[in-house]
Amino acid sequence: MRGRALTAAAVILAGSLAATWTTGRDDAAEAATVNRTVLSDSFSGDRGDRPDDDVWAVAGGGRRSTAVLDGNGRLALGAVLRTGKTFTQAYGRAEARISMWRQDGAWRALGVLDDQGRIPAGTVETLASDRVDENFHTYAVDWTPTTLTWSVDGRKVIRFTRAEKGTPLVFVLNLASGGYYSGGMLVDWVTVRTPVQVRDAAKWKPFTAYKAGQLVGYRKVVYRVREAHTSLPGWQPDLVPALFAKD
Structure with missing residues (x-):
């Protein structure tokens, strides 16, 4: 339930911020060992x-x-x-x-x-x-x-x-x-x-749309996205276990 609440909050805040969203795969890949x-x-x-x-x-x-x-x-x-x-x-x-x-x-x-x-x-x-x-x-x-x-x-x-x-x-x-x-x-x-060296993990960024199952790199650790969401500042993978799991 917490993960869904976070996702809903992301959608609401995304509209108010009027930001331009990017996809994680468009960012430079980050190599990491998992x-x-x-x-x-x-x-x-x-x-x-x-x-x-x-x-x-x-x-x-x-x-x-x-x-x-x-x-x-x-x-x-x-x-x-x-x-x-x-x-x-x-x-x-x-x-x-x-x-x-x-x-x-x-x-x-x-x-x-x-x-x-x-x-x-x-x-x-x-x-x-x-x-x-x-x-x-x-x-x-x-x-x-x-x-x-x-x-x-x-x-x-x-x-x-x-x-x-x-x-x-x-x-x-x-x-x-x-x-x-x-x-x-x-x-x-x-x-x-x-x-194993993972090279296709996109660096985590705020204001980015992530898909369930996608690999995301943050501080040399690779995480797998648990649930589709749009990230916001403060939603780093190591802080939101409802949305990210270490791969």
Whole structure:
């Protein structure tokens, strides 16, 4: 309702201002980097269904019966599951919300392999303790051509310096750690996002007619227009979330 009210206000004020409107696409495009989702799985489906064959594969030829949906939007896992896709992008972030129990090496719950299914060569630096309880925690891996940095609930715990720069990566939901195995794993969701350069985002300007779905650049951030409207001073994308969403 707020978004519609803002749109209506724009129409009324536009008439009183008697301004000359322009379209966003007529303005000079602004290049900006945005994070695009290249993998997203929230494990919706009926109890007993298998995870999506186009997204996941059981590592080491294990049985797929050890990886099933619980019917409540979670994956119940008793095997090591890997992404079917190999990620060749130079930079990115993989995240997973996971519940499990392990004594040590909790960061390995979201593991990394190279495109040959091997553990990448390199050196490890411990940044903080990664011990967790049995509740759900968010595990993340930020990668660059030279490093992999693991975090748990936003706390950086491990930095891995890669021996081979920029090699392709595969992500793994991993039960094993330090010689110990958990009794199982529940996975709430997994996402992988990578930065993409966007060059067709018109710079935001007041007194401009914007269409729903259009990309708009403002202060090096790209926004997607939620609802068609004509902009006014003070309606910058970062101030009016009813009309703009970060892309």
